[in-house]
Structure formats: C-alpha cells, structure tokens
Amino acid sequence: MGLLAAYAVPHPPLIVPAVGAGQEARIADTIAAYEEVARRVAEHAPDVVVIASPHAPLYRDGFFIADAPTEEGSLAAFGHPDERIAIHTDLAFAQAVADRLKRRSIPTAGAPSRHEEIDHATYVPLHFLSRHIDLSSVAVVRIGLSALSDSDHEFLGLSITRAAEDLGRRAVLIASGDLSHKLTEDGPYGFDAAGPAFDRAVTDLFAHGQLRALSRLDAELCASAAECGLRSFEIMAGALEGLPFTPELLSYEGPFGVGYAVAAFEVECGPASTEEEVEAEVRGAHARGACSPVDPIVALARASVEFMVSTGKMLPLPPDLPDELTGRRAGAFVSLHEHGGLRGCIGTIAPVRESLGEEVIANAVAAATDDPRFTPVTPDELNHLSYSVDVLGDPEPVDSLEQLDPRRYGVIVTHGFKRGLLLPDLEGVETVMDQVAIAKMKAGISPNEKAQLERFEVTRHTQGGQARLA
Template sequence: MGEILSAYLMPHPPIIIPEVGKGEQRKAQSTIEALETCARHIKDNKPHTVVLITPHGPMFRDAIAVMATPHLTGNFARFGAPGVKMSFENDVELAKAIMDHAERLNIPCIGIDNSVASDYRISTSMDWGALVPLYFVTKQYSDFKLVHITYAPLSYEALYAFGKAIQEAVRACAKDVCVIASGDLSHRLSQDGPYGFHPMGPKLDKEIMAIIESGDVERFFNMAPVMVEEGGECGLRSIIIAMGTLDGYDLHPRVLSYEGPFGVGYGVAIFERGKPDATRLFVERLFERKHQRMQRIRQNEDPYVRLARRSLESYIRTGKIIKSDDNLPREMLENRAGVFVSIKKDGQLRGCIGTIEPTRKNIAEEIIYNAISAGVHDPRFIPVDENELEELVYSVDVLKKPEPVKSIDELDAKRYGVIVRSGHKSGLLLPDLEGVDTPQQQIEIALRKAGIRPNESYTIERFEVERHK
C-alpha cells in the first residue's frame, strides 16, 4: 500500500538559483541551506513520485488544475537563465487517480493536456513555483515521477479535503510519495518589496510559521481573513493541501528556516508523518464547522442582506424575480438610492453589480435586480450555479448622494467611495475595501475600471455608503 512519506514547505524565489541570482542569492543563504536539507530528506525517503502544489501554474477560479501531459518540462528563460532546464515524466496514473478521488469529494479539478491548454491558451511548461524547489531536489535525487498541481482559490476546507483525496489516490495506486507545498509567504514585509510594506505582512508570517511549528492544523481555518488578504501571501493554500495529505496521522513538523531578505517571507519546513491518529481526522469536522458558520451568518442577516440573498436564490432556482415584501422596513419601500450588491464565496469576490443613481421605484427593487445581476451578469464571472447558493455571503451598500471633490486630499479610502468620470466613461469603487488603503489606490483602480488613462482629463466625486453585511 502506498503512503505519503512526508511533506515539505519550500519557497520559490528564482533569485536563489545561482544562474539567476548571480551572487544575490547569498542574501537568502539560510533558505538555500534549508532547501538543501529538504532535498536530502527526500533523497533518504526515495519516493516513487513527487506531488508538487504550486500557485503559479495555470490557475482556474473554480477548479484545481492537474497537469496531464506525458512529460513535464520547463526552464528559467524568463529569468535570464535559459540553459537551466528540467524535464520529468508525469505520473499520469496517479494524476488521474487524484482527480477521480477529488471528484468523489465534489472538489472540481481539470486535467491540463495539450488540447485543454490550446483551448484555454495556456502553457504546459512548468512554472517557477515548481522549478525552484525541484532545482534543489534534483541536485540530490532525481529518480522520481512528478505530479504537477496548481491550486484554485477554493475554500480552505475544500483544499484540505483535496489533500485527503491525494492521500487516498496514493494508497489506491500503491506508490510512495513525497509532497512539496511550493509557496512564498508575505510579499509585503518591506517598502522595497514587490507590493510595499503592510503591517499585516509580518503578522501573517509569524502566525503561519507558528501554526506550522505547532502542527495545529485547525488554526489555519481560524486565521483572520483581513490578515491573510492584506498580508499578501501565495503559499497558504499550498500548505493547507499538504496538511490534508497527512490527515489522520500524527504530525511531526520541523521548521528549518524563515527569512525575508527581499521583502518577501521565505519559510522552509518538513512535515514528518507519524502514526495513525483518529483524533486528527479533520475533513468532516471542518465541513461541519463551515456549515455551522454559514448558519450563523444566515441568522444574523438584516432585511437588506436577506432580500439580496432571497432574490438571487429565487431567480437561480425558479427563474422568477421576487416582488418586494410589504413587511420590509419603510425606508426600503419609500426611499430611492443607488445600490451595490456584492457576493463572496470562500472569502473571494463572486460578483458585484450596482447602480450609482436609483433606477427602480425604491431601494428594495434596486436590491432585487442588482442582486440578480451580481449573481448572473457580472462579466468577470460565470453565472452562479444552484449548488453554490449555500456558500455565498452577501453585502449591500446603499449609496448616499455623490459630491464633487477638487483634490485627492478630500478623500478617505475607509470613509468615502470614489467615482471618476471622463466623457461618457465612468468608474466607481466602494469605500473600505480589503487591500485598498489609500485614495491614490482607489483612483487608480476606478480609472482602470472605467478605461480612463491616467493622463486623461477626469473628474472625481466622493460618496458615503450605508453598508449592510
């Protein structure tokens, strides 16, 4: 019977590859030495296959991508080192088994063969999230097949369950496997980092490394969404999948290093598999807690949010548009205003549509029609499916009258939303959005939404909202 032998957290900055860094890699010497330790550990385990989870392959919003081509190849040409190449035989049997077991758990996957890659206009070449860890592994051990997986921004619970599907597929195929969770941590550790500094960056990395060191998997599911969003990580979901591959076993984590020399956090760790432990069977427990959490959200909806949810649910299930209820608060039936309805799924935006000025006879109707539009007509997303309805979280913003401003100094990203206009083009951004901290960011995003170039002449308006969530 095959087993997950061990799992590893391995970061992926191309600069630590000597042919790319050209000396700069020495600034991350602790990370390099820790990765070499992981490689020796994998060599000692001698796995038949390495399963690698990356954030930088072909990512789909609603399905985990599993490479299905017979061979997996890549190089560092985009980083100035085309001569550094790698090629692996894809363990197609295990890849298919992983997708089959995931399907049984209702976790969507897509196999990326040449035909699918052509249809979606994506590359089958390996990304740097895979190449960097494998560069170090192959220096020590290369007698393995590879399974290349790109996670999707699904719920943490679904990602953990996908890890469990990997475990079950490994057993079914009777192959010994090591799992690599490829991922950097916060990209916001210093002002000269990729995304500047944010105080949540160091806090996020401290929390992630503390959870890893403790082996307390359930703490991942209690992390503050704002900290994760504003901390700017890319490795958390890879880690959660890797933890799922060891579900039901005693866990022996070992942190090898942590540093952030280029404004990005690099954590390296080994997760040793211990003995079977029934108290660490988390999948069902996690989904039950998620269900209870959604029930609490539903119980605490106010009339604005409840109406938005009921409107979309009715339309998706019956095709009918509900009518406003006479029992709604008077201000919803007697007042008119622009309204935005936002829908999230697993903390990720699933749709957002609104009106700057009122277009219906009252706020209630504005909510009804905008909720339906947010769910089925937002061009950024495929329409909401009926099986998603129980997982959606709604918020409703009732806009107050916009007022013109002469200077960006009159804005406040937390208090005011912004509207930019140039001729027939206009763009709106709501206030107090995660990851939007300054008026300058608001203006830049609103201009992009409107298709207005920064050097064009445009006007700015500000507005406040009454937010219901």
C-alpha cells in the same frame, strides 16, 4: 505505502545561482534548509513527488492536475532559458486524485496550451531535488490552486494521501509558496504591518504542527499581507490530516521584502490505512518508525476509530492478534478524550461478541460516532484524541454499600428493566454515594428507588493511548 512526508518551501527564482548572480547569498539559511529538504526526500526514496504550486494553472471552480506524460520547464522568463528541467508524470496517480475529487463534484483539468511549461514555483523545488535525486527515476505530479474553499483545498490534500495509499505509492508532497510580500518598504509591494504579523502566525503554526488552523487565519490579514502560499499549505494540511507527524520549522528569512519559510512534516506511525498496517500496530510492533510500544488493546481501539473515520468502514478483526484479544470474551468500555475533556465513551457490561477484540472494535467505533452526547469524531480531531479501554471483570452481587469502593470497583445498578453502570476511579467521584447516585441517574432510576447493586473490577489499558498532538 502512502504519504511519507510533506514540506513547505518558498520559490524565489533568485535562489537559483544563475538567476541570483550572488544575491542568493543573502538567504543562506533558506538555501541550507532547502538542501536539507532535498536530502530528506532522497532518503524517503519516493515513487511520486506531488508539488502544489500557486503559479501552476489556476481555475476558479476546479483544480489543475498535470495530465501530460512528460513536462519541461525553464527559467527563460528570468533571463536564463538554458536552465531547464524535464520530468515525467504518474498518470495513474493523477487520475486517482482526480477521481476522488469527482466524488465531491470538484472538476479537474490539465494545463491550457499557454501554460504547458513547468511554472517557476514548481521549477525551484525541482532544482534542489535534482541535486539529490535522479528526476528520471521518480514521477512528479503538478497540481494547482483554485478559487474554491479552504475545505476543498484540504480535501484535495486528503485525496492525494488516499490515492497514494490506494495505489501503494510512496509519496512526498511539496507545498510551494511564499509568505507575505509586504515585509519592507523596498519590497515588491511595499510595507504593511499585516505582512510580519501573517508571517509570524504561519511560522508559529508550522513550528507547532497546527496546520488545520491555517484555514482559520483572518481573511483581511491574509489579503493585506499579499501572501501567495496559503492555499498550497492548506492542501498540505489536508494531506497530513489524521496522520501523526513531527513538525519542524527549518528556516525563515525575508531580506527582500518577501517571507521565505522552509518547514518539514515527517510522518511517523500514523493511523493505519490498511489492514496489514493495523495488524502490525496492534501486535505492538514499532510500525513506521519511531513509535513507542503500545498496549495492543489500546492500539486496536485507536486503529478502529481511525479506520472508520478515514474510510467509513468497520475495521475487520485483524489476523494473528494476541490471545488476550482473540481467546477470551469480556465486556469493555472505550473512552475517548480530547484536550482533557471526554469526547465519547461507549461499552458493554457483558460480552456480546465472539471475542474481546471484536468488543473493542465495535465499542471504539460507537464511542467515536454514536455517543448521543457528542457529534461524530471528524478527521481533524484524530491526532488530538487520547484512548483508554476498560476491560470488565465478572460482576458480583453486593449486599451493602460497605462492599463498594469507587476507586477499586465499578458499580452496576438495576431496577426492573433499568440498568446503569459507572466505571471505577473516575475524576470527581469521591464517595460510594456519589458513585451510586450517578449510576442511578444514568439508568433513569430515581434517587429514592431501591436498586440491586453489583460491583466489578476493571483492567484499565492506557499505554500508548496519549494524543499525538496536544
């Protein structure tokens, strides 16, 4: 259980036929995309739908989280009081999100009396959902934005995902927000060149799933564009952080001078947040949908890193693992790469734990958090990491350099208490002399000092270790 999907949607009241009175025909693509989102939400059969709205109560130093058991709303402000919707709130879920924010000293509050009704930016997505879902059968939790930082909004999103996992809820997040309001001279705020530029930037990030980059958009560009949805989208980015998802820009239109984008982010087989999900992934199951088969050793390395980065805890050895992980002991090196460059590599020459599985867990976590050459891996990097695990065979003594081959064998150099290792088949290591020299350097052995040599073979495991996002 956890976050199943997230969707970015606009909220023009005129998209509701009673208000649009025919004008909605000019945004037919937006309507079709909205209907597609509603169908997908219905297919997910969520327990709770969370809607982030820029028109919900907004607090300077905290977040609004709905705290009423039931809520109602209408389009009375747009001349149609008979267009009404009623929902019920998952109070336990709302409290779980608030409790997580409290740990970061971020306050939360319910709605003041003058804002008790559902706002129109929440109403519009509910209008489409109600055409495909019986709203009495699913809880809806409204949340608002604030004047707090981008990272605080992302943390709110992460808290939503973690609350869903902790409570075993099937959750969907809807980020309600329009793009620029300055696309045309006859629009609500006139024209500014920043308007189309902002919309191009955001829709491109949506299409490529680069949601963390939303918080790095130029502040002056955002202000000049007169946008209203960015903070909602940042909450969505935080909710999806660390989860693999498929991005899809379903539509974009702006005929009324306001940018309307609809985008879908379907969670695939993301980092396991429970030990049961970890076990399923490590055993090579097609967990949570359309995942390619993965080597169980690689899956265990990835799950170990993601579990540590997400929870701060060491992953316990899952039960019922394949015999190759539980029935043997071996040294192992876990390597992490990001965007083609090394991001961490830690290993053991000889086994120091009871099983290869425990060796992989410990070394994967160390590669992500304790490699002195790098800062610890952060949650926003998880989708961009690729993994490989080298399982070492037994070392054997070497009498001469002719017995080495940098493509086939790794090398161990020893001088007194100094010992260094270099894995085989490394980019840039072309000769035996290169291999020995680098191994000596790593061990702190000077080039002119004699060293005892050993060689070893490795089995390199990479299947399924590729980064989820480029």
